[in-house]
Amino acid sequence: MSHPFLVKDIAFQAGLSTATVDRVLNGRAGVRRQTEMRVKAAIAELEKQQAGVTASGRTLAIDIVMETPERFSDAVRAAFEAEVTTFLPTVFRCRFHFAEIMKPIExxxxxxxxxxxxxxxxxxxxxxxxxxAAAVERAxxxxxxVVTLVTDLPNSSRAVYAGADNRAAGETAAYLIGNRFDGxxxxxxxxxxxxRFRGEEEREIGFRRVLRERYPEIGVxxxxxxxxxxxxxxxxxARAIAADAMINAVYSIGGGNRAVLAAFxxxxxxxxxxxAHDLDADNRALLAAxxxxxVLHHDLRTDARSAFRAIMSGLVKERAAPAVLSAVEIITPYNMPANN
Known part of the structure; x- marks a missing residue:
């Protein structure tokens, strides 16, 4: 496996021992396919970073851990990789740990x-x-x-929350839907x-509050x-639609929008x-069509920037300033930002 990197750097990026990485690189027997893929992914990540940064300055490794659909984790990865170059000469090495569903114990x-x-x-x-929260406390x-991203753990010892004002996002959705039906x-x-996600719960709370106060004729x-x-x-x-003939609108907090449309x-x-929420690849295509x-959108690069700053503050023992909440934007087919 050809590469220009030291074994210890690949091991650091992959979260594996140098001995394990050495076995993979030299094609030795007894290596699991999953381990081989982790090494290949680490080399690919190092190549990306080498293309966009210089070797000067401090190198910081951070771990981004998310339980989320792949379409959203792809958007987050792109945002963090894009923001890395704005912190030179400090170099952030991002190690991504994504899964669509994870048990709490995992x-x-x-x-x-x-x-x-x-x-x-x-x-x-x-x-x-x-x-x-207990695992965060141990860390x-x-x-x-520890920085929470897009959904908060307010009762934990995390340093800051980086994301949008989720209640305001839910209130905005209620305003759009309420005005559409006009009484x-x-x-x-x-x-x-x-x-289980606080961010989604807060969106729903904001949504229901505005409907209750301003549009009581709209049910949920x-x-x-x-x-x-x-x-x-x-x-x-499909089950919900079959059980309720009155359903004629959708507020998608949690995604799966192609499937929801197909059910209708x-x-x-x-x-x-x-x-809907978030300008991932699926929503871009659905909005354009x-x-x-x-789509209620917030800039994930702003969230990445807040996270990087909080981590840098923590390393010099400074009190992390509250992260700047990402602005919630209402996106239509006519003001869709470029996909960068």
């Missing part, structure tokens, strides 16, 4: 492995549950700065990936635990307005 074990292996900081998108007690009765299908039907995956979300959406089409049901009406 997340806890991953966080503990990262803590024991060593890192300069952890950026975390995870459920707001006591086991995760921060060893001096690791007429309606029923909105609200989709959550999981009720909720589905959850599809984890943003198309297959599971589509099944839940299969049932021969009209969607009067569809409001007129399948969804609005």
């Amino acid at each position: 997340l806890v074990q991953l966080l503990d492995r990262i803590r024991l292996r060593g890192t300069h900081g952890i950026v975390l998108k995870a459920p707001d549950i006591p086991e995760i 921060t007690k060893t001096g690791i700065t 007429a009765a309606a029923r909105v299908l609200v989709t959550l990936s999981s009720g 039907a909720e589905i959850s635990e599809g984890h943003g995956a198309d297959a599971a979300t589509g099944i839940l959406a 089409e299969e049932a021969g049901r009209e969607i009067r307005i569809f409001v 007129g399948k969804i009406g609005f």
